[in-house]
Amino acid sequence: MSFTKALSPALREIRILCSQTGAASAGTRQFILSKYPVIKKHNPDLPVLIREAQGTPARVFARFERGVEKHIELDNMSASEVETKVGQLLSS
Template sequence: MSFTKAFSPAVREVRILLSQTGAASAGTRQFILSKYPVIKQHNPDLPVMIREATGTPARAFARFERGVEKHVELDNLSAAEVETKVGQLLTS
């Protein structure tokens, strides 16, 4: 998915959890470094929260209208794979 446009208005919040030093979260850290500025540029009012904690498995959560929440596991994925998974999550 390309993050060069605004997300659906149904997306209310995005949360990304990861370990700040763990090898399994390396792809997620790289995704954040490269895509977070673009996501915020096109969705300035959307809360995008990044939570780091040692030993936490990399995951992304999206909250939609009416409190519906979905998540995907991101452990041991490359930055490109994380981008694909997050894109699928946000369009589901």
């Protein structure tokens, strides 16, 4: 998914959890560095929360309208795999 356009108005929040130094979260950290500015540029009012904690498995949570929340596990994925999985999550 390309993040170069506004996301669905039904999307209320994105939360990204990962480890600051863990190898399993490397792809997620790279995704954050490369895609966060693009996501915020096209969705300035959308809360994108990034939570880093030692030993935390890499995951992304998406909260939609009416309290619907979905998540995916991102451990041991490359940045391109993370981008694909996050795109699928946000478009569902």
